[in-house]
Amino acid sequence: MPKTALAIACVLALSGCATQSRLPTLTPLWSTPGFANPESAIPDATGEFLYVSNVAGEGDARDGNGFISRVSLDGAILEREWATGLDAPKGLALAGARLFVSDVTALVEIDAGTGRTVARHAVEGAGFLNDVAVTADGTVLVSDSAKARIHAWRDGRMQLWLEHDLLRSINGLLPERERLIVTTMQGRLLAVDWNTRAITPLAEGLGNADGVVALRDGTYLVGEWPGRLFHVAGDGASTVLLDQREAKHYLNDFILLGDRLIVPNWEPSTVSAYRLQR
Incomplete structure (x- = not known):
């Protein structure tokens, strides 16, 4: 290869490496007040609006004050108390025409169109149900932060899906094709194999890890209670993007919806959006 061509190739290679290693940046887009300790947000089936869970008090209180809001993608509150009568709703997941919500010790099933509670599925021995996720086959998973467990709702019954010491203070759930990504408030990011249920640690030192989303390059964003956002690389190295x-x-x-990161803020009871750029 001629020297000039070789030099160009080297520059291009270095440029590519720099691009791959560049950390994401966040640009604030909007922040909407008026919520009551919002904890989770997910889009509806059409992608036209968001469901937002509001604890409206303490995270373990059984006071009937909790509710679900409907919010536009640009942050406007469409219906503040769309579904009511909940205690301390946190994780949300959509399965067909049903919205599943964790509510302290029960998984609540709500009609996704009307907001009417269809059923409350008690989780035997539950301590503090937290995040909710739906697998590719329609199984609804719910984490129990107090018991180091993941429970599963399928075919009309609740069962223990996984219990392990590494799941102590389990929080977030993120289904992927080959595995389930899990965060714990012991600072761990874990991967659970769907078939064997074997657990592989991906990263540690993430504090009270909570939310998690995957980026296209195979890295992750992990939120820490109360207010840090980490970027976690493939080798487990973490960098604080926001504090x-x-x-x-x-x-x-x-x-993460496209390039928009939608973040419920328990305090000061807002929902915020950022543009994520690489």
Whole structure:
């Protein structure tokens, strides 16, 4: 190869490496007040609006004050108390025409169109149900932060899906094709094999890890209660992208829609959006 061509190839290679290693950046888009300790957000089946869970009090209170809001993609509150009568709703997941919500010790099934509660599925021995996710086959998973367990709702019955010491203080759930990604408030990012249920640690030192989303390059964003956002590389190395602890702007169970990161903020009871760029 001629020297000139070789030099160009080297420059291009270095440029590509720099692009791959570049950390994501976040640009604030909007922040909407008026919620009551919002914890999770997910899009509806059409992708036209968001469901947002509001604890409206303490995370383990059984006071009937909790509710679900409907919010537009640009942050406008469409219906503040769309589904009501919940205690401390946190994780949300959509399965067909049903919205599943964790509510302290029960998995609540809500009509996704009307907001009417269809059923409350008690989880035997539950301590503090947290995140909810739906697998490719329609199984609804719910994490129990107090018991190091994942429970599964399938075919009309609740069963224990996995219990393990590595799941102590389990929080977020993110289904992927080959595995389930899990965060724990012991600072761990874990991967659970669908077939064997074997657990592989991916990263540690993430504090009270909560929300998690995957980026296209195979890396992850992990939120830490109360207010840090980490980028976790493929080798487990983590970098803080955002630190709002001093401002008491809490980060909860966020989602990524295209290039928009939607973040419920338990305090100061807002929902915020950022543009994510690489």
